[in-house]
Amino acid sequence: MSQKRTLEVELSTTGLGPDGRPRRVPLVVGGDAGGLALASPPADGPDLEGEHMLINIGPQHPATHGVLRLVLELDGETVVRCIPHIGYLHCGFEKIGEYRQYNQIIPWTDREDYLNSIGNNIAFALGAERLFGIEITERCKVLRVIGAELSRIASHLVWLGTTCIDIGAFTPFLWSFQERENIYNLLEAWVGARMTTSATRVGGMAADIPDKWVEGLVGFIRTFPKTIDECDRVLTKNGIWVGRTAGLGVMTPDEAINWSLSGPMLRASGVAYDVRRDFPYLDYETYDFDVPVGTAGDVYDRYLVRMEEMRQSVRILDQAVKRLPDGPVNVDDPRVILPPKSKATSEMESMIHHFKNVMEGPRPPVGECYVAVESPKGEKGYYMVSDGTSKPSRWRIRPPSFLNLAAIPRMVEGHLLSDVIAINASIDIVMGEIDR
Amino acid sequence: MRAPFTIVFPGADASVAPATPRNVPVSGGPASPTAEATRAQFQGAVVRVTVSRGETALVVDRARLHDIIQWLHDDPAQSYEYLSDLTAVEHRDTARPIEVVWHLRSLRFRRFLRVKVEIPNGAPLEVASVWDIYKGVDWLERECYDMFGIHFSGHPDLRRILLWEQYKEGFPLRKDFPLRGRFSRSEQLKNALAANPEARYSMEELSIANAYSELPAEMRQRLAKGEKTGE
Structure with a gap:
C-alpha cells in the first residue's frame, strides 16, 4: 500500500x-x-484465478546484481511470496581476519563492497585506530574525506547506470560510467589501483596524493555536476522512468527503522539518519552539507535521494579541497607506522621498528570497539575485539546491503514480477558485501 | 490521498551536538546514562557494565535479555529503536564464555549501546530471539546461527543463510573450526558430487506452488521420506 x-x-x-x-x-x-x-477491474470479468507458480530468478541473472537467487511465488504476474537465497559468494572474510594482522586485513576490506573500496579501507582504519588509541593527522582526515566522497559518487554512479539498464534506459548508463572512469583515474593516480585500492594504513594512508592531483580533482568537481544535471533532465520527469519507479517497494519510516534499513533506503523512507551527521567521524560535523530525505519511501524517492547525495558529495569535496592542510599524512608513532626506507636501512632503531612492525605487527590494547561510517549503501560498521595480540580475536563486518536486502520479501509483496527487478535495483546491493 | 511521511529527525532530544570523538580513552570513562537506568530497572539482571573506547557495554543475564531489550526499545527515556548489529564473539582463550552482542542505537537521543550475554562453557548455546521487537534482526540471527551454532528461541525461520542447508562441517566462526575447513579437499569434492542436484528448492518452497506434483516420482518418494532438500 x-x-x-x-x-x-x-x-x-x-x-x-x-x-x-x-x-x-x-x-x-x-x-x-x-x-x-x-x-478497478470489471466486476463481471472472467475468473482468472489459477494455480500459483513457482519461479526462480538467479543466481546467475544480470538483473540480480550479482549472485542473488530469488524464489518467487506468483499469482498470475503478482508476487505473493519471495524467498531470497544468498551465500553464493561466501568466502569467510571474518574468519580469515582472525588470522591476519590489522594492516593485512585492509586488502580484504577492498573486496567486500568492491564499489566502495576506499570507503571500506577508511572505515576499517578508523576502527583499528580507535582500538589502538591513535589520533590521525589533520591532512589525513581531509584526504580520507576526499577518498570517501569520491567512492560514494563512484558507487552511486554504478547504481544509477545499472538501474537504468534494468529499467530500460541505456544512455545514462554510458554517461555515469564515463564519470566513474574519471574517478577511477584519479584514484589510480593516487594509490595505483582502480578498484582494489587498499588506500589506508593504521595511522595514516598508504600514499600521499601526488603533485597536481588536486587540480585533477578540481576539474572533476567542476565538470561532474553537469553530468548529474543531464541524467536528471533525462530521468526525473520522464514518464516511463516515473511509471517504472514511483509507488514501488514502499517502506514507511517506522518499518524502515524496525527493519534496520540504512543509507539512502532509510532516508528515502523519511528518516534523516546519516552516520556522517548523527555519529560523526573524520570531522564531518565541520562540513556544510544537507542530508536529502524522501517523503514516499518508494523506488523513485530512493533515486532522488541518491542523485541529491551525489551533489552533496561534490559540495563536501569542494570544501575539503579548500581546507586541505599541509603536513604529514601519517602519525608520528613508531608502534604502527613503518619508518622511511632510507632510515630503516641506516639506523638501528628504525630497522628494529620496521622488523617488529612487519613480522609481528602492531598490538592494540585489550578491548573492543564498533566504528560505523556512512558508506554509499548505508551504515557500514566494523566491530573488532582485541585480546592484546597483533591479530583481532574477532572481526565483524556490519554489512548495510545485507540488512537492506533482508527487507526485500516485505517490499516486493503484491507487486508485479517486472517490478521485482526495479525494487531489487533500488536496494543497491553488492553481493561481495552481503556474502563476505 | 494520504499525506507524505512525517520526516523523522534523529537527535530530536539529544542533549549535545554530534561531534567526532577525540582522544577516546582505551578503557574506562563515563558510562552511558542508560547503564544506570537499566540497573535501576532490572537490578541484578545487569551483571556488569564495561566501557571500552568510550562505548558502554551492558553484560546482562541471559534469562532477562528479552525483557531488557524490550524495555530499552519501548521506554521513552531510552528509545533504542534501531538495531545496528547482532553478532557473537568466541575468544581465543576458550575458557572464556561465548558472548552474543547486540548493538543498539537510539536515533532520538543519538546514543549507542552494546548489550551482551555470556554463555558459559558447556551451557546450551541458546538465547531468546528479539525478532518480535526488531524485524531487521531476522537475517542477523540466522547468520549468527549459521556461523556459531547459537539457537535463537522464538525466531520464526532459523536456518542457515550464508552456507547451504546441507552443510555438514559445523560452524565456521567457532575457534575449534580450522581455517581451511574440517573436511579434506577430497571429502569436500565427494560430498559435492554426491549432493542431490534436484534439491534446489526447499520443502517450504515446493509447498508454495503446485510444483510438487510435477516432480519426478522418485524424488517425490524421497521427499515423502523426509529427505532434507534446499540450498
Missing part, C-alpha cells in the same frame, strides 16, 4: 510543447493498487 500522489511527467505521446520538450501531463501513482493507479 503506497500513498497516492500526482507527479508531472513528460509523455512523448502527447506531442511537443512550446519549449520543444514533450508536453507534461499529470500522472497519478501509488494508491492501494501500487504503482500506477489502475481503474
Whole structure:
C-alpha cells in the first residue's frame, strides 16, 4: 500500500510543447493498487484465478546484481511470496581476519563492497585506530574525506547506470560510467589501483596524493555536476522512468527503522539518519552539507535521494579541497607506522621498528570497539575485539546491503514480477558485501 | 490521498551536538546514562557494565535479555529503536564464555549501546530471539546461527543463510573450526558430487506452488521420506 500522489511527467505521446520538450501531463501513482493507479477491474470479468507458480530468478541473472537467487511465488504476474537465497559468494572474510594482522586485513576490506573500496579501507582504519588509541593527522582526515566522497559518487554512479539498464534506459548508463572512469583515474593516480585500492594504513594512508592531483580533482568537481544535471533532465520527469519507479517497494519510516534499513533506503523512507551527521567521524560535523530525505519511501524517492547525495558529495569535496592542510599524512608513532626506507636501512632503531612492525605487527590494547561510517549503501560498521595480540580475536563486518536486502520479501509483496527487478535495483546491493 | 511521511529527525532530544570523538580513552570513562537506568530497572539482571573506547557495554543475564531489550526499545527515556548489529564473539582463550552482542542505537537521543550475554562453557548455546521487537534482526540471527551454532528461541525461520542447508562441517566462526575447513579437499569434492542436484528448492518452497506434483516420482518418494532438500 503506497500513498497516492500526482507527479508531472513528460509523455512523448502527447506531442511537443512550446519549449520543444514533450508536453507534461499529470500522472497519478501509488494508491492501494501500487504503482500506477489502475481503474478497478470489471466486476463481471472472467475468473482468472489459477494455480500459483513457482519461479526462480538467479543466481546467475544480470538483473540480480550479482549472485542473488530469488524464489518467487506468483499469482498470475503478482508476487505473493519471495524467498531470497544468498551465500553464493561466501568466502569467510571474518574468519580469515582472525588470522591476519590489522594492516593485512585492509586488502580484504577492498573486496567486500568492491564499489566502495576506499570507503571500506577508511572505515576499517578508523576502527583499528580507535582500538589502538591513535589520533590521525589533520591532512589525513581531509584526504580520507576526499577518498570517501569520491567512492560514494563512484558507487552511486554504478547504481544509477545499472538501474537504468534494468529499467530500460541505456544512455545514462554510458554517461555515469564515463564519470566513474574519471574517478577511477584519479584514484589510480593516487594509490595505483582502480578498484582494489587498499588506500589506508593504521595511522595514516598508504600514499600521499601526488603533485597536481588536486587540480585533477578540481576539474572533476567542476565538470561532474553537469553530468548529474543531464541524467536528471533525462530521468526525473520522464514518464516511463516515473511509471517504472514511483509507488514501488514502499517502506514507511517506522518499518524502515524496525527493519534496520540504512543509507539512502532509510532516508528515502523519511528518516534523516546519516552516520556522517548523527555519529560523526573524520570531522564531518565541520562540513556544510544537507542530508536529502524522501517523503514516499518508494523506488523513485530512493533515486532522488541518491542523485541529491551525489551533489552533496561534490559540495563536501569542494570544501575539503579548500581546507586541505599541509603536513604529514601519517602519525608520528613508531608502534604502527613503518619508518622511511632510507632510515630503516641506516639506523638501528628504525630497522628494529620496521622488523617488529612487519613480522609481528602492531598490538592494540585489550578491548573492543564498533566504528560505523556512512558508506554509499548505508551504515557500514566494523566491530573488532582485541585480546592484546597483533591479530583481532574477532572481526565483524556490519554489512548495510545485507540488512537492506533482508527487507526485500516485505517490499516486493503484491507487486508485479517486472517490478521485482526495479525494487531489487533500488536496494543497491553488492553481493561481495552481503556474502563476505 | 494520504499525506507524505512525517520526516523523522534523529537527535530530536539529544542533549549535545554530534561531534567526532577525540582522544577516546582505551578503557574506562563515563558510562552511558542508560547503564544506570537499566540497573535501576532490572537490578541484578545487569551483571556488569564495561566501557571500552568510550562505548558502554551492558553484560546482562541471559534469562532477562528479552525483557531488557524490550524495555530499552519501548521506554521513552531510552528509545533504542534501531538495531545496528547482532553478532557473537568466541575468544581465543576458550575458557572464556561465548558472548552474543547486540548493538543498539537510539536515533532520538543519538546514543549507542552494546548489550551482551555470556554463555558459559558447556551451557546450551541458546538465547531468546528479539525478532518480535526488531524485524531487521531476522537475517542477523540466522547468520549468527549459521556461523556459531547459537539457537535463537522464538525466531520464526532459523536456518542457515550464508552456507547451504546441507552443510555438514559445523560452524565456521567457532575457534575449534580450522581455517581451511574440517573436511579434506577430497571429502569436500565427494560430498559435492554426491549432493542431490534436484534439491534446489526447499520443502517450504515446493509447498508454495503446485510444483510438487510435477516432480519426478522418485524424488517425490524421497521427499515423502523426509529427505532434507534446499540450498
